[in-house]
Amino acid sequence: xxxxxxxxxxxxxxxxxxxxxxxxxxxxxxxxxxxxxxxxxxxxxxxxxxxxxxxxxxxxxxxxxxxxxxxxxxxxxxxxxxxxxxxxxxxxxxxxxxxxxxxxxxxxxxxxxxxxxxxxxxxxxxxxxxxxxxxxxxxxxxxxxxxxxxxxxxxxxxxxxxxxxxxxxxxxxxxxxxxxxxxxxxxxxxxxxxxxxxxxxxxxxxxxxxxxxxxxxxxxxxxxxxxxxxxxxxxxxxxxxxxxxxxxxxxxxxxxxxxxxxxxxxxxxxxxxxxxxxxxxxxxxxxxxxxxxxxxxxxxxxxxxxxxxxxxxxxxxxxxxxxxxxxxxxxxxxxxxxxxxxxxxxxxxxxxxxxxxxxxxxxxxxxxxxxxxxxxxxxxxxxxxxxxxxxxxxxxxxxxxxxxxxxxxxxxxxxxxxxxxxxxxxxxxxxxxxxxxxxxxxxxxxxxxxxxxxxxxxxxxxxxxxxxxxxxxxxxxxxxxxxxxxxxxxxxxx
Amino acid sequence: xxxxxxxxxxxxxxxxxxxxxxxxxxxxxxxxxxxxxxxxxxxxxxxxxxxxxxxxxxxxxxxxxxxxxxxxxxxxxxxxxxxxxxxxxxxxxxxxxxxxxxxxxxxxxxxxxxxxxxxxxxxxxxxxxxxxxxxxxxxxxxxxxxxxxxxxxxxxxxxxxxxxxxxxxxxxxxxxxxxxxxxxxxxxxxxxxxxxxxxxxxxxxxxxxxxxxxxxxxxxxxxxxxxxxxxxxxxxxxxxxxxxxxxxxxxxxxxxxxx
Numbered sequence: 001x002x003x004x005x006x007x008x009x010x011x012x013x014x015x016x017x018x019x020x021x022x023x024x025x026x027x028x029x030x031x032x033x034x035x036x037x038x039x040x041x042x043x044x045x046x047x048x049x050x051x052x053x054x055x056x057x058x059x060x061x062x063x064x065x066x067x068x069x070x071x072x073x074x075x076x077x078x079x080x081x082x083x084x085x086x087x088x089x090x091x092x093x094x095x096x097x098x099x100x101x102x103x104x105x106x107x108x109x110x111x112x113x114x115x116x117x118x119x120x121x122x123x124x125x126x127x128x129x130x131x132x133x134x135x136x137x138x139x140x141x142x143x144x145x146x147x148x149x150x151x152x153x154x155x156x157x158x159x160x161x162x163x164x165x166x167x168x169x170x171x172x173x174x175x176x177x178x179x180x181x182x183x184x185x186x187x188x189x190x191x192x193x194x195x196x197x198x199x200x201x202x203x204x205x206x207x208x209x210x211x212x213x214x215x216x217x218x219x220x221x222x223x224x225x226x227x228x229x230x231x232x233x234x235x236x237x238x239x240x241x242x243x244x245x246x247x248x249x250x251x252x253x254x255x256x257x258x259x260x261x262x263x264x265x266x267x268x269x270x271x272x273x274x275x276x277x278x279x280x281x282x283x284x285x286x287x288x289x290x291x292x293x294x295x296x297x298x299x300x301x302x303x304x305x306x307x308x309x310x311x312x313x314x315x316x317x318x319x320x321x322x323x324x325x326x327x328x329x330x331x332x333x334x335x336x337x338x339x340x341x342x343x344x345x346x347x348x349x350x351x352x353x354x355x356x357x358x359x360x361x362x363x364x365x366x367x368x369x370x371x372x373x374x375x376x377x378x379x380x381x382x383x384x385x386x387x388x389x390x391x392x393x394x395x396x397x398x399x400x401x402x403x404x405x406x407x408x409x410x411x412x413x414x415x416x417x418x419x420x421x422x423x424x425x426x427x428x429x430x431x432x433x434x435x436x437x438x439x440x441x442x443x444x445x446x447x448x449x450x451x452x453x454x455x456x457x458x459x460x461x462x463x464x465x466x467x468x469x470x471x472x473x474x475x476x477x478x479x480x481x482x483x484x485x486x487x488x489x490x491x492x493x494x
Numbered sequence: 495x496x497x498x499x500x501x502x503x504x505x506x507x508x509x510x511x512x513x514x515x516x517x518x519x520x521x522x523x524x525x526x527x528x529x530x531x532x533x534x535x536x537x538x539x540x541x542x543x544x545x546x547x548x549x550x551x552x553x554x555x556x557x558x559x560x561x562x563x564x565x566x567x568x569x570x571x572x573x574x575x576x577x578x579x580x581x582x583x584x585x586x587x588x589x590x591x592x593x594x595x596x597x598x599x600x601x602x603x604x605x606x607x608x609x610x611x612x613x614x615x616x617x618x619x620x621x622x623x624x625x626x627x628x629x630x631x632x633x634x635x636x637x638x639x640x641x642x643x644x645x646x647x648x649x650x651x652x653x654x655x656x657x658x659x660x661x662x663x664x665x666x667x668x669x670x671x672x673x674x675x676x677x678x679x680x681x682x683x684x685x686x687x688x689x690x691x692x693x694x695x696x697x698x699x700x701x702x703x704x705x706x707x708x709x710x711x712x713x714x715x716x717x718x719x720x721x722x723x724x725x726x727x728x729x730x731x732x733x734x735x736x737x738x739x740x741x742x743x744x745x746x747x748x749x750x751x752x753x
Contacts, residue, residue, distance in 0.1 A: 006545035007538075013549045017653035020660045021694070024592075029691045 038065060038084040039122035043095045043108070045129055048077035050106040051097055057081050057108045067108060081108060089126070090117035096130035319344045320484045323477035329459060331469035334359035336459075340389060341483070348396070354389035356407050360467075361385050377435070406430035407439070422447045426457075437464045443471070451478045519714050522636070526644050526710070529637040539642040547608040547643075547709075548650030554603050555654045556661045562595050563587055563662030567669040571676075580674070584681035585688035587666030592693045593753070596659040597651075598745055601704030604651055605737045609712035612643050613733035616716025617726035625717070640713045647709025648702050655701035659694065696752045703748060704741045711737040 004012070045051075048070050057065035065083035072078070083089065090113030098109040110126070120126065159165055187194065212219060325338040340354035362385025366378045391413070393402030400415035411430020418425065424445040431439035443457020453475040460467040570583045616639060619625050628635045663685065671678045715733035719725045 006549075007541045009549045010541050010544040013552065014653060017656045021656045021698075024656075024660060024694055025691055028686055028689045028694065 038082050040068060041081045041083055041120055041124060041126055043079050043126040043129060045077045045079060045097060048079055055107050059110050059112060088119040090114060091120055092117055092128060093126055094128045094130050095126045317346060318484055320480050321477055322480045323475055325475040327471040327473035329469040329471045348394060350393045352389055352391040356387040356389060358387055362387060437462050451476055453477060519710060522714050523710055525636050526641055529641050540645050543642040543646035544650055547646040548653060551604055551607050551654055552657060554607060555600050555658050558599050558603055559658035559661040560665035562599055563591055563665030564669045566590055567666035571674050580676050581680040581684055583670045583676060585684035588663050588685040588689045589693060591659045591662035592689060592697045596655045596662060597697045597701040597704060600655045600658045600701060601651055601708060601741050602738055605708040605734055609708040609737050610730050610734045612712035613716040613730045614726055616713055617719035617729040620717060620719045621722055621726055643713055644709045647705040651705030652698040652701040655698060700748050707740050707744060708737040
């Protein structure tokens with residue numbers, strides 16, 4: 001018979017034993033072997049109570065690592081996690097300590113961060129942690145609640161316990177007992193009647209129910225109508241009451257009518273003739289009748305009304321402003337005054353009529369030619385002479401262009417309106433002549449209050465007659481409606 | 495007074511005898527270490543002892559391991575069912591077998607089977623003056639008789655423990671999954687979750703220590719037998735008792751050191 005030597009038997013046994021040992025080691029060490037290679041991350045918890053070394057680290061219940069060490073750092077628990085290398089965690093991942101199963105094994109649960117964030121590198125720290133439910137804190141709060149409850153029960157106890165409370169409760173119970181006994185008696189003695197009454201009630205409610213359900217919508221409408229009607233009636237009654245009291249006292253025409261028989265007769269007559277008149281009108285008799293019954297009248301009337309409407313609109317658009325402007329010429333130590341009427345038929349169009357009093361007065365020149373002698377020009381200044389302004393202007397957005405007579409000479413002006421029309425920058429050029437330079441004027445005007453303006457500028461700044469001067473002054477400007485109606489009643493716009 | 499001093503006298507003698515015996519065992523261990531690495535190595539002798547200690551103990555160890563695992567599963571199940579943690583049975587059986595019951599029960603079985611045989615064999619040789627004959631032939635009996643047995647004990651007990659662990663877990667699996675109806679996946683998952691490599695390896699280190707203890711004590715008791723056939727029986731009994739007690743006591747200290 002085939003038999004093994006003792007060496008062979010021992011060798012076989014050792015082989016089998018080592019194979020079994022290897023198998024068990026591989027089975028048990030399968031996870032641990034992978035974990036040894038991973039990378040470490042740090043996380044700081046307020047408390048790592050119950051967490052142990054080698055506790056599991058999981059995402060969604062899948063183990064991805066183990067707790068490598070737990071140390072104290074600044075009064076908090078610094079936990080180092082070893083994560084398998086093929087799992088990457090985003091920077092905003094959240095770590096929290098969770099309890100597993102009923103035995104309370106603690107493990108670290110990680111909620112992965114948003115996709116696309118950069119990944120945490122080895123040795124970095126998971127900055128976001130989530131507080132775990134603290135059993136101790138919970139128990140503490142429960143304890144406080146229990147204290148409150150005990151307070152309530154003890155006060156109840158104070159009320160109910162003792163002689164007085166007991167007596168009160170006893171008397172309440174006695175009363176209740178009497179009451180129920182009486183009730184019972186009533187019910188028993190009237191059982192049949194009660195029964196019938198209940199039956200009737202049942203039928204009645206049944207019928208009512210049927211009626212109501214069948215007419216639900218209608219009933220609702222009726223109720224609504226009733227409600228509004230009653231409101232109206234209330235008002236009507238109040239008014240009626242007022243009238244009737246007035247009439248009763250003989251106040252007002254009706255009152256007199258009611259009290260006075262003659263008046264009533266007259267009223268009757270009046271009403272009769274009124275009826276006659278309206279009848280005639282209806283039949284087309286008489287001028288009013290013709291008017292009323294003629295289509296052309298209606299058309300004319302319509303046209304007339306349209307025209308009137310247009311006219312009124314124009315009149316509404318039409319605005320007139322009166323302004324007075326005083327300017328003190330610093331270099332001349334003299335003042336210059338303007339009085340202007342500005343007529344503005346449309347928003348963007350205006351006319352200015354005005355007079356100017358210039359300290360220099362009004363200049364008149366005369367050319368005298370005698371024979372062959374060269375022309376002699378004489379210049380006269382009339383100190384009391386007034387200068388005239390007559391301009392037309394047009395506004396384009398913030399830019400105003402105007403032209404016409406400026407201080408009795410031909411010229412143009414340009415204004416720029418800024419700051420919501422509060423500030424006006426203007427430039428004027430007029431007085432063009434061969435013998436002298438043009439009169440140029442530039443200035444600014446600022447609206448201080450509603451009707452008051454401040455102005456400053458440089459007058460005649462290219463003068464060759466030493467007329468240039470800085471000026472400062474003020475203006476008063478307001479809209480004049482009276483003037484406007486005076487003007488608009490005379491011309492009839494088309 | 496006389497009786498009292500007599501009692502003290504006996505107590506002192508017992509303690510001294512115990513300490514003396516322990517010292518002799520340690521001395522034997524030292525001389526075994528000394529002879530172990532000195533040629534010639536009688537490999538054939540060693541293999542023969544390994545076959546006797548290891549291979550021939552497999553059946554006993556498989557039997558004890560399997561049934562221990564099965565009964566652990568059964569008991570653990572009733573315990574864990576009280577708080578609905580039946581799935582932990584697998585882990586418990588595996589942990590218990592690898593850490594504790596595997597090494598201890600295997601060593602006890604080996605003590606009963608091989609340790610007693612060592613004591614009886616060497617005791618008979620002593621009583622029949624064969625050991626004296628070895629001295630006469632200038633062959634050291636420690637080198638020829640004890641070293642192979644100690645080597646066989648130290649090497650074979652851990653291997654038998656591996657077998658015991660494995661069959662114990664298999665027995666627990668059988669009872670847990672097929673009789674008690676625990677989900678097999680969870681059963682195995684809990685084993686791998688709870689058991690670590692160190693649990694197995696520390697169990698094997700323990701088993702090696704136990705193997706050393708049982709073979710040393712068996713050899714010592716046999717080697718120092720006196721008093722004929724009766725002496726052989728006494729030596730065998732003492733060897734088994736002392737070895738078992740030493741294994742259980744040292745188990746506590748080894749566990750305390752290792753875990």
